[in-house]
Amino acid sequence: MPITITDVAMRAGVSKTTVSRVLNGKGELDAATAARVRQVIAELGYVPKAGAVGLARGRTRVIGMLVPSLTWPWIGEVLQGTVDVVESAGYGLMLFTCNQGDQSMRQFAGQVSAKSFDGLLVIEPEGTLDYINSLHEQGLPVILIDDREHRPRFPSVATTNRIGGASAAEHLLTLGRTKPAVITGEVLWGCTRERLAGFRARLAEAGHPLDPRLVQGGDFTFEGGLRATTRLLQSGIAFDSIFAHNDLSAAGVLQALTEAKLRVPQDVAVVGFDDVPLAAYTNPPLSTVRQPMRAMGEAAARLLMTHLDSGEQLPDEAFIVPTELVVRGSSHPQARSAEN
Template identity: 65%
Template sequence: MRVTIADVAREAGVSKTTVSRVINTKGEVDGSTAARVREVIAQLGYVPSSGAVGLARGNSRTVGMLVPSLAWPWMGEVLQGVVDTVEAAGYGLLLFTISRGAESVEHFIGRVSARAFDGLLVVEPENTMDKITELHRKGLPVVLIDDRGHHPEFPSVVTTNREGGASAARHLLAAGRTRPLVITGPLHFGCTRERTAGFRDHQPDAIVVTGDFTEALGRRAVEELIASGTAFDSVFAHNDISAAGALRALRAAGRSVPDDVAVVGFDDIPMAEHTEPPLTTVRQPTRRMGEMAARILLGHLGGVAAPAEPVVLPTELVVRASAP
């Protein structure tokens, strides 16, 4: 149930006009009264709707963006797409990460309560969707980028993860590779499930090892398979970092790439062109995803209804020397 300005006024024992003055920093309000109103706002989790704030004091002309970490290799491209779009529209950007866990979440919630931005772009950090959903229901416009958990209540921009996995499988199959190793991402990610399903649509007998998108686990998966004596002729890693770990393990074991084992990654981060050999990979349109999500959010802030269905941008197989 959405908390209203009337709820805040009633709990604080003041008029709605007083609450509005505190929220919008307009008009004289006694210091102790203002402090009590802010305390009640925090307790109730009141978030003014973007429309109400705009009417009261004008929009902040700022967009918020919440991401798990800037260390993710493709995050820079997503962020650049967002920045290019919001700046062209005369908006600023506030960036939040969850690098300090609960402390970061509380800082972010405080900035929402302070109305520091008009709407929010989200690359879903773990264990935050309950909070984001609550804020959205209280009036905060939200657009998801790469909806890894599938949340149909939010507008979102996604890519064709299943088709991306399928394209990798078809490419390897066309090259005669019929004993593939698949190194996945974390299983609770929607993209992991979709990439695996797409690959298995064409190569149902693939050996699947659960990974975590790290170089270390990509390397370890290949090392353990070689040590077990299991035959495999190709690797499909769910991101380029894991694929780089697989390349390292194959090189250390004396396996030739691509003669003995072909390797395909996912993402097409800048590093992919510079591995040894250069990496065949499934390209995500990461910059375009950032641009499109920002356009949807800015349009919504301007009164344009957000699309009811996810906006889907296609992946593309990029063929290089690791799997020609």
């Protein structure tokens, strides 16, 4: 049976008139009530008939946000940064995931058609970039929170993956580690290529070209980091450090080195990427390149709401939030000197 306005009203605990006022953006409504009604609309997948929808004539003061899943290690940081800005500005946030694949996207598309939100923030679910770009071309204000170097045809907030990779190389060089190994992320993602390129270029500048035999493919998982490190150890090629392209795979690196009875950082220094909360609690605590995910969420929300409130043009170029090296025990500069 199709979902009706009565179903929405019953689930939200309000009258059909209240639901209608939310849909049409008319009348004074308690913000919490309006947010609850919109959330129920999203949960039920209710799509009002075009003639009944008056949102095109007004504003919802709701921001939509589309993400692949809530299980990614750094998603919580992005969401917190976004919510901090959105709520302080008196907006609501309508969150969509792609946990159920095409069904999730159909539900999301229904809310787009119903004009349930004024603008959209996106952490791109795999394979949806062309669809999101089409929404932008149709007039929906969209900002991509981009950690993958996709460089879309609409506004985005990004970070400095190449510089981050170079800073990891610089740090290892200052420790006297001139034979590093690298465990990459997904090779199809631009951030993987950028992190590797920055790391390789800085080593080459210092006269220590990266040995291609010491570059192992990974998949951004703990198990992938463990397997890649095991392959490195079995290869018999000497290395004195490992740069992993994210913290989860770096945690797998630490596990593999521990199992091989190698000391970190005395025998092998380890550097990750992201600075997720896990990084501070590994053994030893993980040095990493901080990807400023909370700041990226804040920046994207602020850009979108400034555009909605003042009409200020969204930037054509990506808004860049820089990375930052965080040094902890896995590459502590005093570890090797203390033995000498």
